[in-house]
Amino acid sequence: MFIGEYGSNICASIGHYENLPDGWCCVPIKEAFTINPRNKVDDENIDAGFVPMAMISEGYSNDFIYETRPWCKIKSGFTHFANGDIAVAKISPCLENRKSMILKGLPNEIGAGTTELHVFRSQCIDAHFGLCFFKSDYFINQCVGTFNGVVGQQRVSKAIIENINIGIPPLAEQERIANKIHLLFATLDKITEEL
Numbered sequence: 289m290f291i292g293e294y295g296s297n298i299c300a301s302i303g304h305y306e307n308l309p310d311g312w313c314c315v316p317i318k319e320a321f322t323i324n325p326r327n328k329v330d331d332e333n334i335d336a337g338f339v340p341m342a343m344i345s346e347g348y349s350n351d352f353i354y355e356t357r358p359w360c361k362i363k364s365g366f367t368h369f370a371n372g373d374i375a376v377a378k379i380s381p382c383l384e385n386r387k388s389m390i391l392k393g394l395p396n397e398i399g400a401g402t403t404e405l406h407v408f409r410s411q412c413i414d415a416h417f418g419l420c421f422f423k424s425d426y427f428i429n430q431c432v433g434t435f436n437g438v439v440g441q442q443r444v445s446k447a448i449i450e451n452i453n454i455g456i457p458p459l460a461e462q463e464r465i466a467n468k469i470h471l472l473f474a475t476l477d478k479i480t481e482e483l
Contacts, residue, residue, distance in 0.1 A: 337399030
């Protein structure tokens with residue numbers, strides 16, 4: 289898929305603001321990302337990164353820590369991801385607390401982690417722009433009213449997330465938006481530290 293392939297008319301047909309800037313398109317998440325991809329690894333004895341929920345920072349940062357583990361020990365029973373993927377908590381309150389990040393620096397560029405993550409992989413969306421979207425009030429509010437499960441174990445399903453719409457500008461605009469948001473939050477962090 290290429291940015292702008294769908295044009296702005298799709299937003300009118302799904303009930304969104306139809307006056308998008310030229311070059312923008314609006315599509316369901318499932319058309320912009322592969323959701324929860326699996327890793328295919330030839331050598332199962334290589335090292336990989338393992339990320340439990342406790343090692344993912346809350347808020348607007350992109351911080352997480354991984355443990356190095358053999359791929360053969362984590363390939364089953366956990367959520368797969370690779371460098372460049374965006375991982376987003378699907379369980380409450382971690383989703384509302386913005387536990388999400390762009391995976392980077394993983395041993396052999398692969399990893400696995402808590403099953404309470406949805407993973408998003410795209411070839412056409414800048415990962416930093418995508419992360420800003422997944423940390424936005426718009427995205428989180430679309431999820432919050434849809435949780436299923438028992439109290440203390442409520443989560444948003446893939447079926448709900450994949451149909452949430454995302455506005456996608458051209459790549460250069462995605463990068464500009466993501467950089468501006470990063471600068472604004474860095475300024476807010478500095479102000480908070482000085483209080």
